[in-house]
Amino acid sequence: MDFELDPRLAGSSIELGRFGRSRVLLKNNAHFLWLLLVPETAVTELHELPADQFEEVSGQTRQLSTWVKGAFQVDKINVAAIGNIVSQLHVHIVGRNRDDVAWPGTVWACDEKKPFSDAELIDVQTRFTLAFNSARSS
Amino acid sequence: MDFELDPRLAGSSIELGRFGRSRVLLKNNAHFLWLLLVPETAVTELHELPADQFEEVSGQTRQLSTWVKGAFQVDKINVAAIGNIVSQLHVHIVGRNRDDVAWPGTVWACDEKKPFSDAELIDVQTRFTLAFNSARSS
Numbered sequence: 001m002d003f004e005l006d007p008r009l010a011g012s013s014i015e016l017g018r019f020g021r022s023r024v025l026l027k028n029n030a031h032f033l034w035l036l037l038v039p040e041t042a043v044t045e046l047h048e049l050p051a052d053q054f055e056e057v058s059g060q061t062r063q064l065s066t067w068v069k070g071a072f073q074v075d076k077i078n079v080a081a082i083g084n085i086v087s088q089l090h091v092h093i094v095g096r097n098r099d100d101v102a103w104p105g106t107v108w109a110c111d112e113k114k115p116f117s118d119a120e121l122i123d124v125q126t127r128f129t130l131a132f133n134s135a136r137s138s
Numbered sequence: 139m140d141f142e143l144d145p146r147l148a149g150s151s152i153e154l155g156r157f158g159r160s161r162v163l164l165k166n167n168a169h170f171l172w173l174l175l176v177p178e179t180a181v182t183e184l185h186e187l188p189a190d191q192f193e194e195v196s197g198q199t200r201q202l203s204t205w206v207k208g209a210f211q212v213d214k215i216n217v218a219a220i221g222n223i224v225s226q227l228h229v230h231i232v233g234r235n236r237d238d239v240a241w242p243g244t245v246w247a248c249d250e251k252k253p254f255s256d257a258e259l260i261d262v263q264t265r266f267t268l269a270f271n272s273a274r275s276s
Contacts, residue, residue, distance in 0.1 A: 045203070045207070045214070045215055046200075046203065046215070046217060047199070047200040047201075047203035047204050047207070047215065047217075048204075054196075054200060055193075055196075058192075058193075058196040061185070062184075062185040062192060063185075065183070065184065065185035066185050066186075069183065069185070076183070076221060076222060077183055077184070077185065077219075078218070078219070078220045078221075078222070079184060079185075079218065079219050080216070080217065080218030080219070080220070081215075081216070081217050081218075082216045082218070082244060083214060083216075084214055084216065084234060084241060084242035084243075084244075085242050096222060103222060104222035104223050105222075105246070105247065106220060106222075106244060106246045106247065108243070108244045108246075108247065109243065109244065109246065109247035
């Protein structure tokens with residue numbers, strides 16, 4: 001389909017790869033290991049996806065949650081589909097630690113931002129590619 | 139299984155009914171139509187549920203989201219599994235409106251609380267029971 005990533009999502013993140021009909025983005029904020037899973041759809045509500053794509057996105061959310069928790073040894077996973085500001089459907093998968101800047105609050109109420117260094121980005125990208133054997137799309 | 143609802147979840151909500159192996163609670167805050175879906179499990183991370191229960195909970199989340207959006211004509215559904223404070227696994231399904239007290243922020247960063255009136259509670263309970271043909275468990 002003719003799909004274009006919302007510029008607000010694209011501008012605040014790095015694309016790690018593709019996952020079936022979804023894209024996986026990393027929020028460029030080193031305070032958190034925070035992924036956005038963006039299914040290629042014009043639907044804006046998770047529950048309004050067609051059944052097969054809803055199942056696909058649910059399974060991808062599960063896989064990415066498992067990966068973040070295991071690969072980055074975080075204390076907790078937070079997952080959410082909100083979309084009050086950017087309506088393009090995106091699922092947040094966020095690794096949280098008891099000593100992170102927002103704990104126990106949510107990342108959506110946290111204004112703290114710190115871009116990843118190049119070395120950190122390469123590290124995350126490499127782990128992602130090794131875990132999912134996915135080439136970067138750009 | 140021997141399952142007891144966390145007293146912080148029980149104390150802030152009303153049980154609307156059962157849904158397979160899950161309970162459906164209504165947060166007692168009339169600012170939002172805010173459900174908690176609580177699978178009977180000791181697992182604290184959504185992605186760590188056994189595959190069949192993960193699918194069950196995903197499907198229930200979808201059904202409840204559809205119901206909240208349709209029955210209460212809200213503008214947007216927010217769904218999340220967070221659990222940073224109350225670790226017992228619970229999925230938030232929240233009906234949001236562009237004129238609600240927290241918009242466009244999230245409900246988790248909002249301290250505004252207003253208990254439902256008895257009439258409002260009866261209305262929500264009746265709609266839930268009619269929609270899902272579920273008897274209250276208490």
